[in-house]
Amino acid sequence: MHRSTPAPTTDTRSTSSRRNTWYLAPLVATLLVIAGCSAGESSQSAAGSDGAATVETTGDVETDTAGDTDDEATAIEAATTENQESHFDEADLEYDDSAVVTIALDGTTATADSGDVSVDGSTVTISAAGTYSLSGSLADGQVVVDVADTDDVILILDGVEITNADGAAIAVMEADSAVVMLADGTTNQLTDGATYSFPDADTDEPNATLYSAADLTIAGTGELVVEANYNDGITSKDGLVIESGTISVVAADDGIRGKDYLIVEGGTITVDAAGDGFKADNEEDAERGYVLVADGVIGITAGDDGIQAATDVEVTGGQLTIDAGTVSGTGRAVQGDVLVTIGGGVIDATSVDDAIHSNNEVVIDGGTIVLASGDDGIHGDLAVTINGGTITVTDSFEGIESEVITVNDGIIDITSNDDGLNVASAEASTTTEAGDQGLGRGGAPGGAPGDEAVGDYYININGGTIAITVTGALAEQGDGIDANGHIVMTGGVVAVSGPTDTRNSALDYSGGSFSMSGGLLIGTNVDGRNSEGVGTGSSQASLYLTSGSTIGAGTVVQIETTDGESLVTFAPENDYSVIVFSSPDLVAGESYDVYLGGSVDGDSATGLYDEVAVAGELAGTVTATV
Incomplete structure (x- = not known):
């Protein structure tokens, strides 16, 4: 290895982020470097073999985003507080064993030891508040609850099999609340027919195999199997809470629906639905129409x-596996029209359309999330805010898309066919059929300069670790980070294995700006008409290097001080000829050695490593300038 002496030249391309260009030629055909502005006092530690990374700063470089996070937390708390309170209370599950009414189903009819139960052929009607235990079977019948709207009813399913060829198997027509208790060690099966016979032409209810016009709670340790051949599996026209139980639903339309809300507190639930899996569809009241998953x-x-959800989807815990859009070809894994917030739990979702989508805002505070999408991994029309959690987008058209994206913390790994992070007008987003290329938010396919409509759209990176890989059949369309507006980075770690097509780059903010005051950024792409580095308005120095030929994917990049202190070690997943780098450790006016090749040990989710195992060759020495 040897050090070359740079000779000045001129870069004829007009870009606000390119200045002070130099030729270097030890290993590759040519390396060019451009430096950004000076850095504040800082110390930095890059990601190691496990892909984690931290950035510590002092002096003028600030990465503390607690204020922003607190503001978001306050916004979420306000939104969720406004939601209608759950009807459920643990006391709802308590009853007196001595007061339980026994109902025995015997195939074609039933018997009961109470005058509050009437039997008309194969129709069993409960007409008073109380606790009722059902066992046995009805080959073609129905259990109806029709009590005063101030009365509460508990139905204990103690090994029942109810089939109704032309209606709901269990129908709560009127009550204040109803509890379906699944007796320990039992399997209970409810089945309806493919067509319903309604009482008159003015009604289409009950319209689910297990139907309730009142608040409904499902609990217990037994099993419930629901087959819905006509419409929905389980429906409440008020609120629906699943506290526990093993529940399996196969439905011709929606699986489990609570009109005002659907809350899952626990249990093991499997849904196979031709329509939506979980649903809350009250669009008329702002405090209703939400889905909350707390556990299960x-x-x-x-x-x-x-x-x-017509309003909010909240996930605070549980383990969710979702496969959406299997029939419609447009389905989303999680859709909250007003707000989607994820504070915990494990989500593994595959979808034809966006995996997580809100017509307004998405906020992620925690959890482990793995997404594979035919469109966006995460989409919020107006805002996406990530305050924590581990997010892996294994496949997407665009990884995260909104008008404003803010990352305060968390570990994010994105694989996208188009842009990894993209901000632009929500109105510019174009819906396409599955598999179509589409225009997306940025304008014409290919991202040609001048096509983007630049506006008040922001990518704010204040912390966390973000890895982006642009790949796949449509990789020539995508940028690693695409802002049809502005990028502001104050902290965190970002590593981009950018596109190999010359129309796109690791960074694209044509007509906008990129202001960097903290954090570590490294990005690569094959050079072309749209390649950009860090903006000149930044207070942190940066390097922009480009070679005269393509460097193979996996070729390690190592940038060191002339004293041998490593600043970054990166193994891009794609071919490249451009390297963009900025770190709090870069100081304007000082020189840095760039090595290419060699090898690294271990695996890294980000492509960043603590150090090289075998050193590469010195490709040149470059100077960071203001």
């Missing part, structure tokens, strides 16, 4: 959306 093991296969 949940598997959803949905023809349309996996979870669909």
Whole structure:
């Protein structure tokens, strides 16, 4: 290895982020470097073999974003506080064993030891508040609850099999609340027919195999199997809470629906629905129409959306596996029209359309999230804010898309066919059929300069670790980070293995700006008409290097001080000829050695490593300038 002496030249391309260009030629055909502005006092530690990374700063470089996070937390708390309070209370599950009314189903009719139960052929009607235990079977019948709207009813399913060829198997027509208790060690099966016979032409209810016009709670340690051949599996026209139980639903339309809200507190739930898996669809009241998953093991296969809420979707815990859009071809895994917030739990979602989508805002505070999407991994029309959690987008058209994206913390790994992070006008987003290329938010396909409509759209990176890989059949369309507006980075770690097509780059903010005052950024792409570095308005120095030929994917980049202190070690997943680098450790006016080749040990989710195992060759020495 040897050091070359740089000779000045001129870069004829007009870009606000390129200045002070130099030729170097030890290993590759040519390396060019451009430096940004001076850096504040700082110390930095890059990601190691496990892909984690931290950036510590002092002096003028600030990465503390607690204020922003607190503001978001306050906003979420306000939104969720406004939601209608759950009807459920643990006391709802308590009853007096001595007062339980026994109902025995015997195939074609039933018997009961109370005058509050009437039997008309195979129709069993409960007409008073109380606790009722059902066992046995009805081959073609129905259990009806029709009590005063101030009365509460508990139905204990103690090994029942109820089939109704032309209506709901269990129908709560009127009550204040109803509890379906699944007796320990029992399997209970409810089945309806493919067509319903309604009382008159003015009604289409009950319209689910297990139907309630009142607040409904499902609890217990037993099993419930629901087959819905006509419409929905389980429906409440008020609120629906699943406290526990092993529940399996196969539905011709929606699987489990609570009109005002659907709350899952626990249990093991499997849904296979031709429509939506979980749903809350009250669009008229702002405090209703929400879905909350607090716990449970949940598997959803949905023809349309996996979870669909007219207002908010909240996930605070549980384990969710979702496969959405299997019938409609447009389904989303999680759809909250007003807000999607994820504070914990494990989500593994596959969808034809966006994996996580809100017509307004998405906020992620925690959890482990793995997404594979035919469109966006995460989409919020107006805002996406990430305050924590581990997010892996294994496949997407665009990884995260909104008008404003803010990352305060968390570990984010994005694989995208188009842009990894993209901000632009929500109105510019174009819906396409599955598999179509589409225009997306940025304008014409290919991202040619001048096509983007630049506006008040921001990518704010204040912390966390972000790895972006642009790859796949449509990789020539995408940028690693695409802002049809502005990028502001104050902290965190960002590593981009950018596109190999010359129309796109690791960074694209044509007509906008990129202001960097903290954090570590390294990005690569194959050079072309749209390649950009860090903006000249930054207070942290940066390097922009480009070679005269393509360097193979996996070729390690190591940048060191002339004293041998490593600043970054990066193994891009794609071919490249451009390297963009900025770190709090770069100081304007000082020189840095760039090595290419060699090898690294271990695996890294980000492509960043603590150090090289075998050193590469010195490709040149470059100077950071203001």
